[in-house]
Amino acid sequence: MATIxxxxxLIGALICGFGWRLxxxxxxxxxxxxxxFLAAALSWWIFVTFDxxxxxxxLMRWIESGTMGSEWAxxxxxxxxxxxxxxxxxxxxxxxxxxxxxxxxDNWHEGEHYKARFFAYLSFFTFAMLMLVTADNLIQMFxxxxxxxxxxxxxxxxxxRKPTANAAAIKAFVVNRVGDFGFALGIFALFFLTDxxxxxxxxxxxxxxxxxNLTFLWAEWNAANLIAVLLFIGAMGKSAQLFLHTWLPDAMxxxxxxxxxxxxxxxxxxxxxxxxxxxxxxxxxxEAMGFVTFLGATTAFVxxxxxxxxxxxxxxxxxxxxxxxxxxxxAAGVGVYSVAMFHLFTHAFFxxxxxxxxxxxxxxxxxxxxxxxxxxxxxxxxxxxxxxLIGTLAITGVGIPLTHxxxxxxxxxxxxxxxxxxxxxxxxxxxxxxxxxxxxxxxxLMFMTFFGESxxxxxxxxxxxxxxxxxxxxxxxxxxEPHESPLVxxxxxxxxxxxxxxxxxxxxxxxxxxxxxxRQWFGMETAAHGEAYGEDHATxxATxxATxxxxxxxxxTAxxxTAxxxTAPVxTAxxxTxxxxxxxxxxxxxxxxxxxxxxxxxxxxxxxxxxxxxxxVDDRLDPAKVEKSEHAPTTIIxxxxxxxxxxxxxxxxxxxxxxxxxxxxxxxxxxxxxRLATQQRPLYLFLLNKWYFDEIYDVLFVxxxxxxxxxxxxxxDGDVIDGSLNGVALGIIPxxxxxxxxxxxxxxxHYALAMVMGIVILVTWMTLFGGAN
Numbered sequence: 021m022a023t024i025x026x027x028x029x030l031i032g033a034l035i036c037g038f039g040w041r042l043x044x045x046x047x048x049x050x051x052x053x054x055x056x057f058l059a060a061a062l063s064w065w066i067f068v069t070f071d072x073x074x075x076x077x078x079l080m081r082w083i084e085s086g087t088m089g090s091e092w093a094x095x096x097x098x099x100x101x102x103x104x105x106x107x108x109x110x111x112x113x114x115x116x117x118x119x120x121x122x123x124x125x126d127n128w129h130e131g132e133h134y135k136a137r138f139f140a141y142l143s144f145f146t147f148a149m150l151m152l153v154t155a156d157n158l159i160q161m162f163x164x165x166x167x168x169x170x171x172x173x174x175x176x177x178x179x180x181r182k183p184t185a186n187a188a189a190i191k192a193f194v195v196n197r198v199g200d201f202g203f204a205l206g207i208f209a210l211f212f213l214t215d216x217x218x219x220x221x222x223x224x225x226x227x228x229x230x231x232x233n234l235t236f237l238w239a240e241w242n243a244a245n246l247i248a249v250l251l252f253i254g255a256m257g258k259s260a261q262l263f264l265h266t267w268l269p270d271a272m273x274x275x276x277x278x279x280x281x282x283x284x285x286x287x288x289x290x291x292x293x294x295x296x297x298x299x300x301x302x303x304x305x306x307e308a309m310g311f312v313t314f315l316g317a318t319t320a321f322v323x324x325x326x327x328x329x330x331x332x333x334x335x336x337x338x339x340x341x342x343x344x345x346x347x348x349x350x351a352a353g354v355g356v357y358s359v360a361m362f363h364l365f366t367h368a369f370f371x372x373x374x375x376x377x378x379x380x381x382x383x384x385x386x387x388x389x390x391x392x393x394x395x396x397x398x399x400x401x402x403x404x405x406x407x408x409l410i411g412t413l414a415i416t417g418v419g420i421p422l423t424h425x426x427x428x429x430x431x432x433x434x435x436x437x438x439x440x441x442x443x444x445x446x447x448x449x450x451x452x453x454x455x456x457x458x459x460x461x462x463x464x465l466m467f468m469t470f471f472g473e474s475x476x477x478x479x480x481x482x483x484x485x486x487x488x489x490x491x492x493x494x495x496x497x498x499x500x501e502p503h504e505s506p507l508v509x510x511x512x513x514x515x516x517x518x519x520x521x522x523x524x525x526x527x528x529x530x531x532x533x534x535x536x537x538x539r540q541w542f543g544m545e546t547a548a549h550g551e552a553y554g555e556d557h558a559t560x561x562a563t564x565x566a567t568x569x570x571x572x573x574x575x576x577t578a579x580x581x582t583a584x585x586x587t588a589p590v591x592t593a594x595x596x597t598x599x600x601x602x603x604x605x606x607x608x609x610x611x612x613x614x615x616x617x618x619x620x621x622x623x624x625x626x627x628x629x630x631x632x633x634x635x636x637v638d639d640r641l642d643p644a645k646v647e648k649s650e651h652a653p654t655t656i657i658x659x660x661x662x663x664x665x666x667x668x669x670x671x672x673x674x675x676x677x678x679x680x681x682x683x684x685x686x687x688x689x690x691x692x693x694x695r696l697a698t699q700q701r702p703l704y705l706f707l708l709n710k711w712y713f714d715e716i717y718d719v720l721f722v723x724x725x726x727x728x729x730x731x732x733x734x735x736x737d738g739d740v741i742d743g744s745l746n747g748v749a750l751g752i753i754p755x756x757x758x759x760x761x762x763x764x765x766x767x768x769x770h771y772a773l774a775m776v777m778g779i780v781i782l783v784t785w786m787t788l789f790g791g792a793n
Contacts, residue, residue, distance in 0.1 A: 022077055022094045025062050025104060026154055028055040029111070029146040037140030040133075048136045052143045053115040059146075060108035067105045072098055072543035074623070076156055083159060087215055095156035095219065098542045099623035102361055103153035103293055106368045109519075110285035111146040113512035115139065117376050118277045120509035121383060125275075127179045138178060142281065145171035149286040153293060158207045158217045161294070165203065165258070168287050169196050175282075176274040188270035195267040199257015203294075206250030209234065213243055220619045223300035230304035244301060248308035251298055252291075259291030259345045262319040266713050268342055272334040276379030279334055283341040284372035292348045292364050296357040300625040303355065310444075313353030317440070317447035320346030322711060324457035328464075329697075329707045332389050333378045336465050340415060341371060343454055350451060351436045354443025356656045357624045358538050359435045362524075362531035366428035369519030370414035376513055377408040380505040381469060385476065391468040398470035400502045405470050407513035412466050414520040416459040416679070421672045422665060424528050431524035434671050435532040439660040441667045442637055448667075455671045459678025467686035476502075535657045543622030628654045 032052035040048035077094040084090075094100075118138065128134045148167025155161035169192075177189030211217055213232060214225040232243040255261070260268035268288070272279055282288060295302060295312065302309055320343045327339035344367050351360035382389055384401045398405040410427070417433045419426015433455065440447040504510075530541035539545065629637055637659050638646075645662040646653060653659035685692045697704040706712065763774075 021062050021066060022096050022104075022154065023079065025059045025066075025108065026094060026147070026150050028059040029108075029143040029150065031055055033140045033143035033147060036136050036143065040136035045133055045136045049119065049139045052139045053112070053119070056108060056112045056115050056143060056146060059150075060105075060112040063101075063104035063108045066096070067101045070096075070098065070101045072541060072622070074543060074621075088211065088217065090157045090159050090217055092160060093156040094154040096154070097623040099293070099297060099361065100154055102365055103289075104150070106289065106365060107146060107149045107153065107285050110368055110372045110516075111142065111149075111281060113372065113515055114277045114281045114376070115142055117280075117379070117509050117512040118142065118275075120506045121277055121379055122275065126387070127181065134178075138175075138275070141171060141174045141178070142277070145175065145281060145286055149290070152290055157219060158210065158222075161297075162203065162207060165200065165254070165290065168258075168290060169193060169200070172196075172271070172282060172287050175278040176271050178274055178278065182273070185273040188267075188273040191270050192267040195264055196257045199254045199264050202250045202252075202257075203254025206247050206254065209236075209243070209247050209250060213247075219297070222298075223625075224619045226301045226304045229301065242305075242307070244305040245308045248298070248302050248305035249311060251294060252308065252312055255291030255294050255349075256315070257291070258294075259288050259349070260342050261291070261315055261345065261349065262322055265319065265323070265342055266710075266717060269335050269338045269710070272332070272338055276334065276375060276382060279338070280372045280375035280379070283338065283375060284368045288341060288345055289364055289368070292345065292352065292360055295349065295352045296360055296624065299352075299357045300620045302352070303625050303627045309353045309355065311353075313350050313440075313444050313447050316346045316349030316353055317444070317450035318346070319343070320350070320454040321450045321457075324454040324461070325707055326710050327461040328457055329704060330461075331391055333381060333391050333394075333465060333469065334375070334389060336391075336461055337371070337374050337378055340374075340458060340462065343458060344371070344415070346454070347433060347436045347451060350440050350444070350447045354439050354447070354656060355626060356435075356439040356443075356532075356660065357626065358531050358542060358657070359432070359439055359660075362527070363432040363436055365527070365531070366414070366432040366519075366523050369516050369523055370411045370428055373407055373513055373516035373520055374411040374415065376509070376516065377404055377411060380404040380509055380513065381408075383505050383509070384502040388476070391465065393475050394469040395472045395476070396470070396474040397502055401504045403504060403510050404513070407510075407517055408466065408470070410517045410520050412462045416462050416675050417455065417671055418675065419672070421669045424525060426524065428520050428522070428524035430672075431528050432531075434668065435528075435660070437671050438663050438667060439656060441663050442640055442656060442659045452670050452674050456674035456678040459675040460682045463679050463682035464686055467682060471687060472690065532657070532660075535651060535655060538657055539622070539626075542624045544624060544626065545621045626655055626657065629656075629659075 029052075032055035035043075036048035036052040043051075074095070074097040077096060079092045079094065082090050082092040122135055122138055125134065145168060148164050148171050150164070151167055152161055152164030155164060173189045173193045176192050177185050179185040207217065210222055213229060213234070214222055216222060216225075226244065229244040229247065230242070233240050234243040234246055235241075236246055253264075257264045271282060274282075302312075323339045323342035323346065327336050327343065330336045330339060344363070348360045348363050348367075351357070351363060380401065381394070381397065381404060384397070384404065385394065388394070414427040414429040417427070417430040419430030419434075424431060437448065437451050437455070440451055529537055531538065634654065637653060641653055641659060641662045642664045649658070649662055651658045653662050709715070763770075
């Protein structure tokens with residue numbers, strides 16, 4: 021079943037991309053969409069029926085080189101099951117939505133075929149993401165990681181006649197290469213120290229890596245912290261965290277369905293998934309996770325500030341994605357990976373709905389994306405308005421405080437903020453402030469788009485906008501009345517609305533309820549008081565494993581090859597605490613040395629607090645709740661439930677304040693924003709121009725790179741290479757040609773003299789150095 025889920029989108033992409041000329045463009049679209057829906061249905065079946073026990077489904081033997089051995093295998097655990105549902109469900113609905121949205125596109129001339137290519141790219145994007153989330157080793161994950169990068173390049177630059185679309189696609193590709201370089205270095209370091217790229221071997225060696233030092237960039241580093249930071253740099257690129265985030269808003273150049281797929285289910289969630297997948301290693305890298313927490317919180321704040329003043333409807337939602345990803349990384353950074361996955365899960369529903377709803381608005385207004393040219397649309401497109409309203413209620417966190425009743429974002433975002441309060445004071449306040457700003461810009465979007473008087477027939481460009489709105493298609497026609505989208509576009513909105521309303525309440529307990537329930541659902545060891553793997557084992561094997569992990573002293577253990585692909589296609593990962601990774605993997609390549617240690621049980625690992633952490637945590641909790649609690653706050657999950665009530669209520673208060681301010685600015689007194697922007701002109705331009713990151717990067721990186729390229733082109737290529745070739749062709753060769761021409765005098769005695777001189781030279785040479793010697 022998992023194999024069908026993985027390959028169905030790839031088959032659809034191949035049939036639609038290459039076979040549409042034989043079967044027709046419409047048939048190719050239907051086949052691609054049907055196969056993704058099949059994958060989605062099977063994913064939900066696995067998600068609902070999965071028992072939490074990790075399985076490995078080996079598809080084929082893949083790379084074997086020296087001591088490195090890897091199979092192409094599907095790792096099926098709770099983490100994979102969650103991601104399968106997220107990726108295939110959103111992708112299937114985006115495919116269906118695209119039938120309506122891409123039906124008539126002004127970017128293409130009459131008779132041009134573009135739909136089959138678009139659907140093929142969507143299906144390939146889905147396959148690449150599924151490759152990433154089902155990976156059983158880092159090389160396989162890296163293959164999917166680069167696959168989503170290629171697919172995003174193709175889709176962002178889908179309108180290849182537009183220079184801005186080409187520039188955005190290149191920007192996304194290049195910025196992600198920076199992050200991917202860090203990811204690659206992390207993989208190299210793990211193989212260097214553990215002699216393996218398999219997850220189980222790496223996870224087993226994690227306690228030892230925490231005791232190992234590594235020389236990198238002329239300095240000594242703790243191996244676990246260094247590797248965790250390098251892996252997170254990869255996540256920063258894919259998930260658009262601060263400093264590697266500049267590609268994300270420009271990705272809006274692609275068609276709106278692409279934005280929904282990238283922002284809700286595929287590319288940007290890959291970084292969060294990577295950090296959660298590597299949780300057995302991350303738990304032994306506290307300094308690195310502190311960095312993850314800090315950067316995630318800062319990203320959430322910065323992105324929210326930029327979203328306050330953007331006028332392009334898609335860019336507002338894009339910056340909200342960047343901000344929400346910061347929330348997810350904060351949750352992972354403080355060690356509550358289940359909550360990071362919870363917010364990823366709920367976010368997929370309401371963010372996909374917001375983007376598809378925005379696409380419906382753009383479709384209704386004939387491809388206008390500037391919110392200043394909207395207004396009064398709620399009566400003209402009521403179904404789209406209802407969907408956008410539900411998405412806004414979800415992302416802003418509307419619910420009943422101190423209960424588990426509310427929209428999806430209410431439960432997952434509050435879980436992140438409560439956990440952040442336990443782990444980081446800085447992160448907590450950044451997220452609360454970001455929650456208020458999220459509420460403001462989300463309701464600002466709703467009020468500017470659906471309320472007030474229509475501004476469609478006159479430009480409302482009252483403020484300087486140095487970065488104009490991005491349009492899906494060339495131009496729009498203001499003389500047509502806005503119209504509701506077709507049913508094929510509204511059905512996905514309705515399905516996603518159900519997820520935005522109910523997914524938080526339904527799955528709250530297994531993501532962030534009682535610790536025993538969370539551990540059981542994720543297949544983790546159900547130890548009392550939050551005991552986790554490696555706590556006792558780490559000290560026993562630290563010294564031994566630290567020396568064994570180094571390649572110089574690794575003992576090559578000859579293991580018998582077993583044809584796993586032929587004899588046992590499905591194997592259950594070891595869960596016995598005494599089993600070594602060498603026993604867990606009977607299919608290791610010949611000569612491969614498995615890491616020494618214990619393979620953790622389940623999809624995630626959550627370790628108890630250290631003594632110093634426990635002392636800090638105890639000061640933050642509500643003493644009355646601690647006394648009444650049946651569970652000691654020795655882990656982040658238990659502690660997060662025992663925070664004071666004012667912490668639990670703070671996101672709701674922030675949401676209300678943001679809503680009230682947006683209502684004041686855009687309903688009560690619409691002249692306020694313009695006056696405030698005029699009074700605070702530098703601040704307004706600072707936020708409007710996105711903290712000037714693009715301009716700074718242009719000065720620091722783009723212009724110097726262009727200067728170096730121009731120098732190499734003009735001096736290196738022009739003067740040296742072309743100069744050398746042209747100099748030889750036009751200077752040296754003609755010189756010898758002229759000399760040779762002088763020798764051709766036409767007189768017989770000149771030729772006879774040359775022959776005699778040649779014979780004399782030959783005889784002299786043979787006499788002195790030849791056989792006569």
